[in-house]
Amino acid sequence: MMNIPAYLQPGDLIGITCPASKMDRPVAEFAAGVLSSWGYRVRIGNTAGMHYHNFSAPDEVRRGELQEMLDDPEIRAILFGRGGYGMVRIIDQLDFSRFCQYPKWLCGYSDITTLHLHVHARLGIPTLHSMMCSGITSLTVQDPYVESLRQVWRGGDIHYHFPAHPLNRQGTCRGMLIGGNLSLLTNLSGTAAAPDMARKILLIEDVGEYLYNIDRMMMNLKRAGWLEKLSGLLLGSFTASQETDTPFGQTAYEIILDKVKEYAFPVAFGFPAGHQPENYTLKLGVPYTLHTGEPCFLKEETQPAPYHDHHPALS
Amino acid sequence: MTIIPPYLKPGDTIGITSPGSYFSLEDAGPAIAALERWGYRVRTGSTLQTRFYQFAGTDATRAADLQQMLDDPEIRAIVCARGGYGTLRIIDRLDFNRFYLHPKWLTGYSDITVLHAHIQAQLHIPTLHAEMCIDLKSDTRDASAFSLRRALRGDRLSYEIPPDAANRQGTARGILVGGNLSLLAALAGSPSAMDTDGKILFLEDVAEKFYHIDSMLYTLRRSGRLSFLAGLLIGGFTRLKEDDEGPFGQTVQQIILDKVKEFDFPVCFGFPAGHQHENYALKLGLPYELTVRPDYCRLAEEAVSGF
Numbered sequence: 192m193m194n195i196p197a198y199l200q201p202g203d204l205i206g207i208t209c210p211a212s213k214m215d216r217p218v219a220e221f222a223a224g225v226l227s228s229w230g231y232r233v234r235i236g237n238t239a240g241m242h243y244h245n246f247s248a249p250d251e252v253r254r255g256e257l258q259e260m261l262d263d264p265e266i267r268a269i270l271f272g273r274g275g276y277g278m279v280r281i282i283d284q285l286d287f288s289r290f291c292q293y294p295k296w297l298c299g300y301s302d303i304t305t306l307h308l309h310v311h312a313r314l315g316i317p318t319l320h321s322m323m324c325s326g327i328t329s330l331t332v333q334d335p336y337v338e339s340l341r342q343v344w345r346g347g348d349i350h351y352h353f354p355a356h357p358l359n360r361q362g363t364c365r366g367m368l369i370g371g372n373l374s375l376l377t378n379l380s381g382t383a384a385a386p387d388m389a390r391k392i393l394l395i396e397d398v399g400e401y402l403y404n405i406d407r408m409m410m411n412l413k414r415a416g417w418l419e420k421l422s423g424l425l426l427g428s429f430t431a432s433q434e435t436d437t438p439f440g441q442t443a444y445e446i447i448l449d450k451v452k453e454y455a456f457p458v459a460f461g462f463p464a465g466h467q468p469e470n471y472t473l474k475l476g477v478p479y480t481l482h483t484g485e486p487c488f489l490k491e492e493t494q495p496a497p498y499h500d501h502h503p504a505l506s
Numbered sequence: 507m508t509i510i511p512p513y514l515k516p517g518d519t520i521g522i523t524s525p526g527s528y529f530s531l532e533d534a535g536p537a538i539a540a541l542e543r544w545g546y547r548v549r550t551g552s553t554l555q556t557r558f559y560q561f562a563g564t565d566a567t568r569a570a571d572l573q574q575m576l577d578d579p580e581i582r583a584i585v586c587a588r589g590g591y592g593t594l595r596i597i598d599r600l601d602f603n604r605f606y607l608h609p610k611w612l613t614g615y616s617d618i619t620v621l622h623a624h625i626q627a628q629l630h631i632p633t634l635h636a637e638m639c640i641d642l643k644s645d646t647r648d649a650s651a652f653s654l655r656r657a658l659r660g661d662r663l664s665y666e667i668p669p670d671a672a673n674r675q676g677t678a679r680g681i682l683v684g685g686n687l688s689l690l691a692a693l694a695g696s697p698s699a700m701d702t703d704g705k706i707l708f709l710e711d712v713a714e715k716f717y718h719i720d721s722m723l724y725t726l727r728r729s730g731r732l733s734f735l736a737g738l739l740i741g742g743f744t745r746l747k748e749d750d751e752g753p754f755g756q757t758v759q760q761i762i763l764d765k766v767k768e769f770d771f772p773v774c775f776g777f778p779a780g781h782q783h784e785n786y787a788l789k790l791g792l793p794y795e796l797t798v799r800p801d802y803c804r805l806a807e808e809a810v811s812g813f
Contacts, residue, residue, distance in 0.1 A: 212751070213751075243755070244752065244753060244754060244755030244756075245717070245749055245751050245752055245753075245754060245755070246755075275751075276717040276720075276721065276749075279721055279724045279728075280720070280724070283728070374721075377691075377692070377694075377725075378691075378721050378722070378724065378725045379725075379728075380694040380695030380696070380725070380729070381694035381695030381696075381699055381725070381728075381729030381730075381731075382694075382695075382725065382728035382729045383728070384728070385695055403560070403591045406591070406595070407591065407594060407688075407692050408692070410594045410595060410692065411691075411692045411693070411694065411695070411696065414598070414693070414695075414696035414697065414698070415694065415695030415696045416695065435560065437559060437560040438559055438560070439559060439560060440558065440559030440560070
């Protein structure tokens with residue numbers, strides 16, 4: 192039986208913490224105001240607004256606050272303030288034993304990928320790939336992307352349509368969705384948090400990377416066994432990819448397609464997720480159907496999969 | 507058992523190829539002159555005359571050029587023209603069967619770390635971490651270039667290293683492995699990820715952001731590559747970049763020491779190898795003794811017997 196965190200009820204408490212880079216407190220306060228307008232209570236942690244070099248706070252302070260929010264049974268979801276860098280510095284010191292007993296929704300992306308993968312590979316508990324406080328602003332608050340977070344918290348099943356990209360490899364597949372930021376995924380290669388990728392749909396996005404580095408990281412995923420057993424591949428945005436002095440000769444999407452050309456699974460480009468305002472909330476660690484021909488859709492499976500998946504979350 | 511490629515004799519042929527970024531035949535002139543002045547014959551590969559965007563030819567071209575030099579029994583050493591990026595894209599196309607039967611010295615650093623690591627992981631044949639054509643001047647009095655010459659002709663290598671206040675003292679004996687941190691991280695979890703247990707690990711890198719150095723060291727640590735080292739030898743970490751948001755808050759020495767603080771092997775900073783003027787040759791895959799004392803640091807190649 193899958194250990195799915197409870198969806199949120201009006202009046203439930205949401206915790207906000209900054210486990211990685213620093214963020215100004217008003218950003219958390221604005222997001223908290225929006226969450227309050229949705230009927231939730233919010234507790235903003237001290238790390239929101241703290242500065243320690245580029246981190247919000249020293250490792251021990253960030254870890255301590257996240258640990259406290261993981262353990263507090265009253266907090267039903269944790270919305271991270273922002274990503275940046277820092278989760279990998281505290282992940283091995285976190286104790287997930289109470290979280291496993293009383294799972295809650297962990298919501299974020301980018302640097303939070305390290306936490307998503309750890310929770311999926313080690314604990315088999317779904318998490319949310321979603322925007323964070325930094326994405327909830329006066330400009331975005333009415334967007335369907337912010338609204339998607341509200342809908343998922345309320346327990347709505349995910350069913351997104353999105354335009355077919357010309358590079359898509361057409362097909363339909365079923366599998367558990369996991370993944371996130373490419374840089375953080377490659378950082379997990381060879382570690383105990385590297386997941387079994389059999390029958391998974393892998394989500395990948397990234398921001399601000401050199402194209403040669405995207406190539407190098409995709410080579411890592413391929414050679415470390417992330418790609419060959421996939422059911423499908425779902426690409427979010429590769430925002431602000433950079434060239435060196437000499438053009439690389441391929442776009443980020445072409446680089447990625449090249450790395451999976453000897454496999455047959457469906458591939459969809461341009462899903463609205465990543466470092467951009469168009470960032471739909473996705474439950475990670477649950478099964479979906481992905482259709483990559485026009486019209487493309489990603490639909491959460493509410494019925495048990497017709498095959499045996501060895502992922503602990505389904506056993 | 508370690509199979510050591512035969513050292514070079516005067517008149518032996520050295521092949522030059524570029525498995526990563528492009529490098530022109532004209533730019534290889536000084537390096538060719540230097541190698542010829544040392545008494546070797548030089549054969550340049552097709553990749554010194556081809557280019558595909560930033561690469562020295564397409565993947566197929568670069569792989570074929572290197573393969574041909576790996577297989578050619580007349581070529582006794584391969585000096586890579588430069589690093590850049592691209593060796594990772596061709597490593598799985600290479601067939602090392604003939605190379606394994608008739609090993610030769612493969613020379614380079616930076617992007618060539620892919621070859622060093624893969625050959626160490628799969629074949630256990632020593633390779634040479636040293637200057638490439640892009641570094642070599644026709645003036646062979648340069649000490650870094652001379653160390654390459656000494657390595658190729660079979661001299662036992664021994665270097666005194668200026669003591670660094672951040673060093674962690676001790677003595678280590680083990681096989682020297684390693685190279686460029688970014689490439690070692692890119693090999694994590696792959697068939698080219700080498701076993702580092704009981705080894706002396708050498709690391710260098712260039713032009714990376716501090717947070718990225720931090721995250722890559724976590725990858726090595728979390729994949730168990732730092733737990734059972736005999737010692738850690740740190741080369742140049744040059745032209746590192748701060749994040750747009752501000753300084754990382756730790757020096758590279760602090761970042762590195764933090765990752766190995768629960769272990770007690772010696773750590774030696776400032777070995778003159780990497781993306782910098784002083785880049786001394788290191789035979790990877792052979793045993794060394796690393797001595798780290800407050801007033802005296804030395805890396806000395808040991809005899810192979812006993813390993």
